[in-house]
Amino acid sequence: MEKKAAIGVDIGGGSVKFGLVTSSGRVLERGQFPTNPRGGKKLLFDQLVGQLRSLISGAEARRIKVAGVGLGAPGPIDVERGFVYFFPNIPGWKNTPIRAELERALRRPVFVDNDANGVALAEFLYGAGKGMRNLIALTLGTGVGGGLVLNGRLFHGEAFSAAEIGHIVLDEKGSRCSCGNRGCLETYVGSGYFTAKVRRRLAAGAKSILSRWLKEGRELTPRLVAEAAQKKDRFAILLWEETGERLGTALAGLANVLNPDRIILGGGIAQNGSMIFDPVIRTLRKKAFPIAARSVKVVPAALGPESGFIGAAAQVFVSNH
């Protein structure tokens, strides 16, 4: 019998990543191209269709049946209708019936979901959440992406906008968030806010090896702050403590509300091992209810940067719609 696979597409602000993925999450082929946000919708759509057509015909030449295409969308969508409301970082996609357009172009069933939901689905099926029933997956990047698997299925909420975990308010008097509120989780763990805080504190006179490194022309990233902490830089160590505690407080609240068995942390900020995980877990254990705290393990994402398209492809194989 011929093999079966699905195509997953992860549309990011910088690049479009895609791959041919089996129902057990194995990536058979992969590709990517730059998003070029200024090129407009038509350019991106045509590029995508071109790439996917050649991926499909290549697969079929190898007797791999392409069962469908799953899309991870970087913005609010209607999952049931396969309809894009808009993409905050890619102009030109307002009110696009993307499923219908892609199905017409590719003659394959197309599924669309939020990109962070795709990551949650991938980790649930193939990664750090395998075998679990209730999980929260967070991707800590520029923003905070969230996805929920509840009772073994992706949870979308009433208008498919559930899991906006980055905008839980931790301090009503905190820093202004891009969403208009103050003190959202994102203002503590979003990488832009994080590095801006470092700059602010260094400018205010904080002592740190980071000042020298920045003068030497190194780029300020969460990774650089992690490097400083590894070199026992006290300023950097305390910053990670503080960041982990804020995240731990938010996760304690979520654990009390959802009582999950896994919380999975991915993205740049999460890639600093015990530096971030230790204060997160310590704070969660302290602040969540004992039953909720005991139920849950906080673990790093297992699938890395391909989880976006792997989870997008997985939509084809599960029936969440």
Added chain:
Amino acid sequence: MEKKAAIGVDIGGGSVKFGLVTSSGRVLERGQFPTNPRGGKKLLFDQLVGQLRSLISGAEARRIKVAGVGLGAPGPIDVERGFVYFFPNIPGWKNTPIRAELERALRRPVFVDNDANGVALAEFLYGAGKGMRNLIALTLGTGVGGGLVLNGRLFHGEAFSAAEIGHIVLDEKGSRCSCGNRGCLETYVGSGYFTAKVRRRLAAGAKSILSRWLKEGRELTPRLVAEAAQKKDRFAILLWEETGERLGTALAGLANVLNPDRIILGGGIAQNGSMIFDPVIRTLRKKAFPIAARSVKVVPAALGPESGFIGAAAQVFVSNH
């Protein structure tokens, strides 16, 4: 054909309420007796069994088949095993296999769930959440009880401790909560915290008609503060505003995470109409993401103090287990 009904029992710290309820939520009979927490488990259990036996035999004499008994438990339980971990306000129930014990005594299938989940289920099936798919039900009393219906079913979480909404942290530097954290939602809307705050502010010199009423010997309750606000007492009006805003902030975060179609507020604090609902809804609209804010209506609970046993009985008719 004979009629079918179930018995619901709502075990509270002050009284045990119970009733015979049809599958459409109609209460055919009702009763209650004082809990007498000091009497120990055996007294309460024997009283309960006695009352329920006579309710069952009375029903059967009227040719009403009693399909089972549902229990609303005031503390953490294992829903699947029908096992009570403990009741915070009623000593003697530690590690009780209540389902097995009641099934033996009553020879009927018994179901056990958290009392706040029962309220959520009752409002979902027969009350303010009828016809909805995703709802959050909050009971604002001494503490804050929460229940979640997600995708049309009660959501329990991994260890049946989901929906502890009262302990979402709103201000990490806020007042100390009974759970050990600071600034939990409960410290703003729990009735004890609420009246303690009023006392503190009056003692610190705040001007209000409440000072006179208290001197006249009236009891300080949320209702009395509501009465003051109705009389245009500025202190009381601002207090409701503030309380509603805090609750609205918490609900905005929940709406972002769960994207529900209804948020249902019951209990003492919620029984003050627009005084509390206006600032709640205004804050929610302002602080939740537009899609989440548009999806949700915040409404008062419809079923009143019988919702506990009505929802407990409803467990018998739905298959959430």
